[in-house]
Amino acid sequence: MTVVLGIDTGGTYTDAALVDYASGAVMAGAKALTTHHDLSIGIGKAVAAACDGPAVSPADVSLVGLSTTLATNAIVEGRGSPVCLLLIGYDPDLIRQYGFERELVTQDVVYLGGGHDGAGDEVEPLDEAAARAAILARRNQVESFAVSGYFGVRNPAHELRVRALVEELTVSANGESLPVTCGHELTTRLNAVRRATTVTLNARLIPLLRELIATVRSTLDALGIVAPLMVVKGDGSLVRAEWAKRRPIETILSGPAASVVGAWHIAGRRDVWVVDVGGTTTDIAALRDGRPRLNSEGAQVGKWRTMVEAVDAHTIGLGGDSLVYLDADGRVIIGPRRVVPLCLLASQHPWVVDELRQQVETHQRLAGQFVLSQHRTARALSDEDQALLQHLAAGPQPLTSLVERLRYGSLVVRRVESLEAQRLVLRSGFTPTDGLHVLGHFERWNTEASRLGAELLATQVNLSPAEFCEQLVASVSNRVTTALISKILSDEATLPDWEQEPSAAALLARALGKAPTSDLDCRLALRHPIVAVGAPVEAYLPRVARQLNTDLVIPPHAEVANAVGAVAGGVVLRQQVLIRPLSTNQHFRLHLHNGVRDFSSLEEGIAYAQQVVPARLSALARQAGADQVEVQMTRVDQEAPVKGGWGERIYLGTQLTFTTAGRPRPGGSERFVPGTRLEIYDLDQNEKNRQKHH
Amino acid sequence: MADILEKITSHLYDGEDEMVAELVQKALDQGIEPQEILAGGLIAGMDVVGKDFKAGDLFVPEVLIAARAMHAGMGILRPLLAESDVPSAGKYVIGTMAGDLHDIGKNLVKMMLEGAGFETVDLGTDVQPGVFVDAVREHQPTIIGMSALLTTTMIQMKATIEALEEAGLRDVVKIMVGGAPVTAAFAEEIGADAYAPDAASAVDVARSMVGA
Numbered sequence: 001m002t003v004v005l006g007i008d009t010g011g012t013y014t015d016a017a018l019v020d021y022a023s024g025a026v027m028a029g030a031k032a033l034t035t036h037h038d039l040s041i042g043i044g045k046a047v048a049a050a051c052d053g054p055a056v057s058p059a060d061v062s063l064v065g066l067s068t069t070l071a072t073n074a075i076v077e078g079r080g081s082p083v084c085l086l087l088i089g090y091d092p093d094l095i096r097q098y099g100f101e102r103e104l105v106t107q108d109v110v111y112l113g114g115g116h117d118g119a120g121d122e123v124e125p126l127d128e129a130a131a132r133a134a135i136l137a138r139r140n141q142v143e144s145f146a147v148s149g150y151f152g153v154r155n156p157a158h159e160l161r162v163r164a165l166v167e168e169l170t171v172s173a174n175g176e177s178l179p180v181t182c183g184h185e186l187t188t189r190l191n192a193v194r195r196a197t198t199v200t201l202n203a204r205l206i207p208l209l210r211e212l213i214a215t216v217r218s219t220l221d222a223l224g225i226v227a228p229l230m231v232v233k234g235d236g237s238l239v240r241a242e243w244a245k246r247r248p249i250e251t252i253l254s255g256p257a258a259s260v261v262g263a264w265h266i267a268g269r270r271d272v273w274v275v276d277v278g279g280t281t282t283d284i285a286a287l288r289d290g291r292p293r294l295n296s297e298g299a300q301v302g303k304w305r306t307m308v309e310a311v312d313a314h315t316i317g318l319g320g321d322s323l324v325y326l327d328a329d330g331r332v333i334i335g336p337r338r339v340v341p342l343c344l345l346a347s348q349h350p351w352v353v354d355e356l357r358q359q360v361e362t363h364q365r366l367a368g369q370f371v372l373s374q375h376r377t378a379r380a381l382s383d384e385d386q387a388l389l390q391h392l393a394a395g396p397q398p399l400t401s402l403v404e405r406l407r408y409g410s411l412v413v414r415r416v417e418s419l420e421a422q423r424l425v426l427r428s429g430f431t432p433t434d435g436l437h438v439l440g441h442f443e444r445w446n447t448e449a450s451r452l453g454a455e456l457l458a459t460q461v462n463l464s465p466a467e468f469c470e471q472l473v474a475s476v477s478n479r480v481t482t483a484l485i486s487k488i489l490s491d492e493a494t495l496p497d498w499e500q501e502p503s504a505a506a507l508l509a510r511a512l513g514k515a516p517t518s519d520l521d522c523r524l525a526l527r528h529p530i531v532a533v534g535a536p537v538e539a540y541l542p543r544v545a546r547q548l549n550t551d552l553v554i555p556p557h558a559e560v561a562n563a564v565g566a567v568a569g570g571v572v573l574r575q576q577v578l579i580r581p582l583s584t585n586q587h588f589r590l591h592l593h594n595g596v597r598d599f600s601s602l603e604e605g606i607a608y609a610q611q612v613v614p615a616r617l618s619a620l621a622r623q624a625g626a627d628q629v630e631v632q633m634t635r636v637d638q639e640a641p642v643k644g645g646w647g648e649r650i651y652l653g654t655q656l657t658f659t660t661a662g663r664p665r666p667g668g669s670e671r672f673v674p675g676t677r678l679e680i681y682d683l684d685q686n687e688k689n690r691q692k693h694h
Numbered sequence: 695m696a697d698i699l700e701k702i703t704s705h706l707y708d709g710e711d712e713m714v715a716e717l718v719q720k721a722l723d724q725g726i727e728p729q730e731i732l733a734g735g736l737i738a739g740m741d742v743v744g745k746d747f748k749a750g751d752l753f754v755p756e757v758l759i760a761a762r763a764m765h766a767g768m769g770i771l772r773p774l775l776a777e778s779d780v781p782s783a784g785k786y787v788i789g790t791m792a793g794d795l796h797d798i799g800k801n802l803v804k805m806m807l808e809g810a811g812f813e814t815v816d817l818g819t820d821v822q823p824g825v826f827v828d829a830v831r832e833h834q835p836t837i838i839g840m841s842a843l844l845t846t847t848m849i850q851m852k853a854t855i856e857a858l859e860e861a862g863l864r865d866v867v868k869i870m871v872g873g874a875p876v877t878a879a880f881a882e883e884i885g886a887d888a889y890a891p892d893a894a895s896a897v898d899v900a901r902s903m904v905g906a
Contacts, residue, residue, distance in 0.1 A: 097831060100862060118823065118856045151860055193862035583793070583849060640880035642845055650845055652852055652883065 003027065003056055004063040005225065006567030007047060007216075008258050008560075009039050011069060012279025012321055012338060016046035017563035018056060021063075024265060024568075028053040029560035031535075036423055037375045039070060040215035048223060058224035063664060065567030066241075067232035067258035070212055071205055071251045076302035080204025081143040084108045086134060088158045089115015089123060089150035090192060100193045105200040105304070108142065110134040114158045115150035119582065120589060120596040123150075126158045131165050139170045139178065146203035148183035148196045154578075155596050156184040179206045179246065184593065186249065187298075187307040188576045194298065198249060198307045205248035213241045230625055230664055234299060234310025236261040236292045236565070237572035238664050240625035249308055252301050255562060256283040256313035260292040262565025263531040266555040273526065275480060275541060276562065277534035279321040280338040282480055284487050285313040287531075314487040318479050320535070324430045324472060326460055334475060337420070340428040343437045345370060345396060346449030352428075355398055356452035368456040369399040370428040371416055377424060388415055389424065396428065430457055432476050432540075435469040441539045477543035478512050484548065485511075485524065512547055525549040533561035571626035571662045575617050577609050579654040606635070606656065613658045626662030633658050698724065699734040702767065706739030709759030711766035718767040728774040732811065736767050740809030744894030754802065757893070761805035768808070782813040784904040787829045788839040789817030791850035796843035799873060802893040803839060810897045823850065823857035830863055837903055839896065840886075842873040851876075852884040868903045872896060 002021035008014065014034045018027040030049035035041040043066075051058050074080055085106050092111050095101055101109070112134070113127035135145070145166045149159045159182040170178040181202045183195040217229060231244035234253035244251055259276040263269075270290040276283045286293040295312035298305060317336025327333050346352040352370065359367040373392035381389070388406060391397055402412050419425040434450035436442035451465055458468035482498070485508065489496050498505045509515050510522035529551035532541040537554055545552035555561065578591040579602065590597045590605045592612070599605040614631040621629040638652040698721050705713040714736075721731045743760045746752040752760075786807050790800050797819050804814050815833050817825060826838060842848045851871055858864045868887045871880075881889035888903065890896035 094831065094861060098862065098866075118853050118860070190856055190859040191862055191864075192860050581849065583846065638883060640883040641877050642848070642875045642880070643877050650848055650880065652849065 002062050003060050004065065004567045005047065005050070005061045005227070006065045006067075006258075006262075006560075006563040006565065007043055008067045008255060008562035008566045009034050009043060009069055010255055010278050010562065011073075011281055012319065014039070014042035014046045015560045015563040016043075016050035017557065017560040017567075018050050018053075018061070019564055019567060026266065026557040026560070026564055027056065029557050029563065031559070034069075035375075036073070038215065039068065039212055040219045043216055044219040044223070047220070047225070051223065051225075059226065061225050061227045063567060064220060064225065064227050064229045065232060065238055065569070065664075066216060066229060067254040067562065067566040068212065068251060069255050070208060071248050072253060072255070072301055074205060074208055075201055075252065075304060078302075079208070080201070081207040082106075082108070082141060083144050083146055083200055083203040084110065084134070084138045084142045085146045085148070085196060085200050085203075086110050086112060086131065086162055087148055087150075087196060088112045088126060088152070088162065090148075090196075095193070103193050103197045103304070105197060105204065106146075108138065112162070115152075116155045116158070117151055118154060119580065120151070120155035120591055122155070122157070126161055128161070128165070131162050132169065135166055135169045142178070143207050144178055144203040145170075145180040146196070146199040147180060148192065148199050150192050151190075152183045152192075153188050153190065153195070154591055156182065156593065157595055159184055160594070179203065181206075181247070186247065188578065188591075189298075189307055191307070194305055194307050197304055198298075201301075201304060201306060202247060202249035206245065209248035209251070210245050213245060217241070228625065228665065230567075232258050232261075232566050232569060234308060235294055235572070236311060236569045238567075238569045238625065239571060240623070243624045249306065250310075252306070252308060253299055253310040253313055254566075256285050256315070257292050257311040258565035258569075259283060259533050259562045260285045260287050260311060260313075260565065261569050262561035262563070263287060263533050263555070264290055264565075265568040266533075266557060266561055266564055267531045267553050269529060269531060269553065272529050272531045272553070273484060275484070275530055275532050275534075275537070275544070277480070277532070277537050277540060278319045280317070280319045281315050281336075282318050282483065282534075283313045283315050284480075284484055285311050286528075312491075314483060314490075316479065316483045318476065318483075320433045321431045323427065324432065324435070324457065326457060330461060332457075332461070332472065332475065334432065334472070334479070337427070339369075339431060340372065340426060341431040341433040341437075341445070341450070342368070342370075342428060342453040343434050343445035343447060343450045345372075345428040346446035349396060350446075352396075353446065353449050353452065356449055356456070359398070359400065360452055360455050364400045366399045366403060366413065368430055368453050370396045371399055371402060372396040372426050372428060374424055374426050377422075384415060385419060385424075388412070388419065392425065399427075430454065432472060435472040436536065436539050438465055438469040439473065441473075442536045473539060474543065477540045477547070478514075480540060481512060481544045481547045482508065484526070484530075484544070488526075523549060529553055531555065533558045535559035569664075571621055571624050571629075571660075571664050573617060573621050573624060573626075573660050575613055575658045577613060577656040577658070579605050579609075579656070581651055581653065602651075602654065606654070609656055609658075613656075614660075617658050617660050621660040621662055625664050626660065627665045629660045629662040631658055631660045696734075698726070699731065699738070702731070702735035703739040703742065706736060706760055706763045706767070707742055709756065709763050711759075711763040714763045715766040715770060718770050722770070722774070728771045731767075732771055732775065736764050736771075737809060737811055740764055740806065740897075743809075744806060744897055748892065748894045754798075757802065758805075761802070761809065764805070764809050783811040784836040784900065785813045785815065785833060786837045786839060786900060787815045787817060787826070787833055787835040788841070789821035789826065789829075790819040791840060791842045791847040791854070792820055792822045793850065794842050794844050794847035795819045796841070796873075799843065799893070800839075800841040803841070803872065803890075803896045806893040806897050807900060810901065812900060823854040826854045827857050827861050827863065830858065830867055835867060837868045837870060837900055839870045839872070839900075842871075842876060845875050848873070848875060848880065851886070855885050870896065870899055870903070 006017045017029045032042045032045035152159045166180040167177045229241040230238040232254040233250045236257040263274040292311040298307040299310040322335030323337045323339045430453040437447045437450035454465035458465045511524045526548040531553045587598045636655045702717045870888045871886045872890045878889040
């Protein structure tokens with residue numbers, strides 16, 4: 001029996017799933033809390049728990065797939081190692097004029113003479129001397145180099161030369177040189193600034209991902225798992241860890257991608273909308289024809305617009321563990337901050353229940369929240385920060401007591417938030433998870449703590465705790481429904497601005513069932529089913545499916561669908577080759593990964609590409625970890641009609657896309673088939689199940 | 695007041711440049727604001743010219759003569775408009791593609807746009823893609839208009855759009871294309887924002903691009 005292991009590190013939870021490779025059936029799943037300061041700790045716990053269950057020996061695991069939020073989080077948080085960006089043929093005045101320096105990610109930017117034009121002809125010779133000088137000056141200060149040339153995607157010659165120089169000049173005693181990434185390796189698209197952004201972000205991530213892979217590898221080895229490790233890319237495909245180390249930027253959005261792939265493999269549907277409710281965020285993405293739909297504009301991560309084609313996922317800051325609080329106007333706000341649910345904290349620290357009981361009596365400000373310290377940091381902290389952390393040394397403290405005991409009273413909240421952002425403290429408070437405990441939909445931890453937390457909030461808005469929780473859960477569903485509608489409209493028409501468009505908001509309210517007395521009802525219908533994964537989706541998604549008048553599929557093992565998806569993808573590599581007509585001599589120019597080549601006819605050029613590219617791509621795919629690769633080519637000719645009397649059509653160019661798809665090694669002749677234990681819940685069934693639990 | 699502006703419009707349509715100049719001065723003497731004369735007299739006149747040209751009732755030579763009359767009127771108003779800081783409808787950079795020396799169509803578009811209140815920058819003929827990019831940086835126009843009259847130079851329109859894309863500037867301007875062999879399908883294929891079949895439509899398209 002071949003068993004594979006999938007691991008997904010999310011914002012709150014790290015999931016592990018053991019899958020039987022032949023049947024695709026999920027054998028076991030486990031969750032652990034994600035340990036952001038060192039992801040491998042949470043990974044180790046989840047994997048150990050998953051392998052603990054069934055009669056599977058760790059040595060039986062033949063492949064490990066890992067999807068990680070490392071790249072996405074590091075970029076959003078601005079983390080990364082020092083990198084030098086070498087720009088060839090860029091105009092610093094243009095960059096300055098339009099404020100593009102902000103997009104370059106690093107301050108260490110070197111402008112080198114050189115560059116090409118749109119046809120791939122050299123505009124200026126590469127200033128090798130300056131390149132050498134820059135590399136030598138920085139080789140001891142940076143951990144990697146990023147190289148981008150103007151029109152480098154039309155002719156990579158200068159980028160390749162600079163890369164060779166970096167490899168030559170930074171080689172250390174052990175024979176290794178510093179990592180270097182070139183623009184033309186990551187994309188074939190135009191926009192020199194965005195390419196620079198992408199290549200710099202990639203270079204910054206390389207040391208981080210190397211470290212993660214190394215620690216995951218040793219964690220797996222310690223558990224007795226010797227299988228090869230593969231990493232999920234943002235398009236849902238898999239590559240060997242070695243390969244991912246060179247292009248970490250391609251792993252952004254691997255979490256949402258894995259949940260879409262997992263949804264397909266467990267639920268077996270080819271055209272669905274996937275909703276993944278996590279602890280911190282909810283991700284919404286489309287599965288089309290069995291594949292995650294990609295964003296061809298390039299993924300946006302944090303404030304950066306990259307050129308990575310990753311899953312087109314819409315993410316909202318709302319999850320099962322989002323903090324629920326009342327704002328100054330008494331409105332209930334959910335998220336985006338993620339906290340430890342009160343029920344979970346109380347199950348680890350029973351005194352929390354007594355504290356909450358007391359707070360219900362006394363009605364203090366800032367009641368219902370606790371603060372815990374996280375991991376320590378070597379960084380220097382201010383005296384006030386240190387004092388606060390000192391108070392937390394013995395264990396979690398109620399927020400109210402911090403306000404009392406520390407000198408600066410109400411500024412404590414500001415300070416706590418700042419330490420939270422640095423991941424030095426974590427808060428605990430009322431969450432949708434607590435709401436589910438109160439309502440009896442999901443009772444894993446201390447329900448009394450949830451009930452008291454609900455009371456603290458409910459009395460402030462004149463509701464009973466049960467009513468408050470019902471409204472909270474409905475609120476979560478409404479937000480998910482709204483997000484789905486926004487995503488589809490944004491893709492097909494324009495992103496709705498519910499605040500600024502009152503008539504749209506009015507229709508939405510009616511569609512959500514918020515205006516039962518109106519003469520006008522609004523029924524929106526989603527034309528595809530929703531597959532819900534994450535936990536616990538039974539509580540929130542039936543209402544969403546009802547509001548959108550569509551089927552809901554909650555597959556078995558929905559709570560670890562991400563982890564299943566992390567090992568279910570195939571190895572897919574693409575290479576795009578452009579052919580353009582030359583205006584000077586009626587020839588056709590082929591733009592390849594290693595230079596340009598001219599041909600007297602279009603068909604000759606295409607024939608040449610078909611000769612050299614598939615072999616290269618197959619070899620790369622095998623390096624990336626694929627077995628039995630197949631190369632396919634699609635050809636798109638770009639031409640347009642010319643007005644009558646002036647000729648027939650004008651030829652603008654041809655785009656050849658070579659794609660290899662293969663299963664990841666190890667071998668095994670069985671194909672990976674969609675899960676055999678599919679159960680489709682219809683809405684009535686979900687309702688019956690719910691009522692059964694009351 | 696409306697009377698004199700109507701007269702300006704009518705004489706402009708007939709291409710009587712001296713009459714238009716005289717009437718514009720008279721309107722100013724009457725105390726009418728330069729901006730009003732421009733909008734109610736000159737632009738209004740060119741609008742009718744454009745409408746009839748599109749309908750096929752006027753032909754290119756007549757449009758050129760009307761444009762000349764408009765220029766005569768503009769000559770008087772321009773210094774006063776510059777003083778009073780009247781906003782233009784938008785800035786428009788226009789040129790004929792590299793390798794192409796045709797300019798009649800381009801000049802007609804330019805005149806019609808000026809008649810509609812746009813500020814124009816004419817890059818001339820045989821304009822390299824890089825020169826368009828430089829013009830965007832220097833003049834910061836709202837719209838770029840590209841003209842080609844040879845099928846061999848149409849392809850330069852694509853090269854110019856690519857040059858703007860590579861510079862990261864594609865989104866700072868709207869791009870309009872035209873010329874005898876150019877088609878709407880071609881415009882879409884190369885990623886232009888719009889196509890105009892003639893000078894009068896060019897004004898309509900330009901207006902919709904600036905949100906008028």
